[in-house]
Amino acid sequence: MAILEVKNIVTTFDTDRGCARALDGVTFSVEKGKTLGIVGESGCGKSVTSLSIMRLLPKPAGNTPEGEIIFNNGSENFDILTLPAKDMLKIRGKKIAMIFQDPLTSLNPVYTVGAQLIETIKLHFPKMKYDEMVNRSIELLNDVGIPAPEKRIWEFPHQLSGGMRQRVMIAIALACEPEVLIADEPTTALDVTIQAQILKLMKDLQKKNNMAIVFITHDLGVVAEMCDDVCVMYAGKVAEQGSVNDIFESPRHPYTQGLLKSIPKLETEQKSKLYEIEGMVPDLFSMPEGCRFQNRCPYAKEVCQQEIPYHDVKENHRVNCIRLGEI
Ligand SMILES: Nc1ncnc2c1ncn2[C@@H]1O[C@H](COP(=O)(O)OP(=O)(O)O)[C@@H](O)[C@H]1O
Ligand SMILES: [Mg+2]
Structure with missing residues (x-):
């Protein structure tokens, strides 16, 4: 059962340069007791996604997101985005809690x-x-x-x-036994041994409380270890979503394929160069029409300049790429 359903979220910021569309139709769901990973390069919208769910976008720049964020636990079923602010205070911490990357800035x-x-x-x-x-x-x-x-x-x-x-x-996040925990790069600032301990701790606590976790990271190794499902984000959109197994064994989006190739492998010869996806994420103010990955994609063609529909590879495996939709 999905405890959290994020449906077609569009989050914008009012900036000096105009309106920045940081999230452009993000959809995913989180199953009760399971861990969903959100992975992608810096700036792709991972933190904006978590702040949208928590309704903690910085004001006044951050606008209320469009779309729906449904919290659904048996008898309780509501859209977070339309909840009155005073009700949101009861949800935050109690039903959905969040931990941030840098504990020094979030602890007083x-x-x-x-x-x-x-x-x-x-x-x-x-x-x-x-x-x-x-x-x-x-x-x-x-x-x-x-x-x-x-x-x-x-x-x-x-x-x-x-x-x-x-x-x-x-x-602190677990103080009220939340049903959903959003962890935004919780171990990025820690060294590897401590990271492993914290990850294990989170898994143990998850089992104890049957808590759902949204685990945000740029590290695919951590995704493989922690998550059941994974959402690959690119430039404010979900490029591909599926079970960890499907994403690692048969990635369909060229961006996911590139990300996987860039993980260093033990058997790789030491001198061989680490694969890197060429080019840069386009600026929010100069996004191309159609697929946002087209300027870096080895398979890009003219149709990629049109709106790209999602293609269901199979149940619980979706990809936002025309090339694979054609097969
Ligand atoms: N307060 C803000 N004002 C304007 N743009 C913002 C703000 N916060 C984030 N953004 C933009 O939203 C995009 C996604 O940022 P973010 O979610 O922080 O990325 P990350 O995946 O690294 O967590 C970036 O292009 C960023 O510049
Ligand atoms: Mg972030």
């Missing part, structure tokens, strides 16, 4: 870890007693693998290492 430096955890718990459980909230905070810190949580709870963010801070962020 002047409050202790405990104060920040308690603030979140209080927001959603206003009747809970202070002592209970402290105990719950210690339990959460323990769950995310922070040693001596009863001491650490009264420390400030700067007293913790990067990995520990990210664990605190996860603890």
Whole structure:
């Protein structure tokens, strides 16, 4: 069952240069208890997608997205985009929580870890007693693998290492047992050993709470390890979507194929050059008509300058490419 359905989202920003269409009809769904990866180069719209879902786009530049974002869990079924702001406060954190790439900018430096955890718990459980909230905070810190949580709870963010801070962020995100967790490059700033620990932790917590995860990354290796399904984004659009297996075994979009070729392999000779997709992502203000990948695509032809429909390769495998639609 899809707990979150993102339907044809268009997100724009008002800028000095005009209206920037950062997302241009993004559609995907997230299954309950499963992990959906969103992958793509820097600037392709991954963070704008997560901020659109959370309704946290920077104001006043960010406009309310067009389209629908349906949260659907049994009896609860609503469109996030049309929810009154005060109802959104109850959804954020409680139903859908988010962790960001850089825990230092998202943790408040002047409050202790405990104060920040308690603030979140209080927001959603206003009747809970202070002592209970402290105990719950210690339990959460323990769950995310922070040693001596009863001491650490009264420390400030700067007293913790990067990995520990990210664990605190996860603890805050999990404080209200959300049904969907959006993790925007949660391990990019961490070294590989810590990254592996955090990824394992997220998987364990997911199992425990049957939580759905939207895992945003530019690292296909992490996608292979973490995700059930994957959405490949290019320049504000979904280029291809499918199960991890289909995307890795039979990628259909030339962009996905290029991304996969650019992963270094152990067996590759050390001196061989790493494959790189040539060219650059077009500027939001000079997007070509039709396929946005055409200026970098080895197979581009004239029809690619027209609007490209999605082609279903099979159930749960869609691609936005005319070449494959013709087969
Ligand atoms: N506040 C903003 N004002 C104008 N454009 C923005 C703003 N935030 C993001 N964008 C544009 O939206 C596009 C997608 O950005 P983003 O979602 O941050 O990419 P990423 O995939 O690296 O997370 C980029 O072209 C970026 O320049
Ligand atoms: Mg980003």
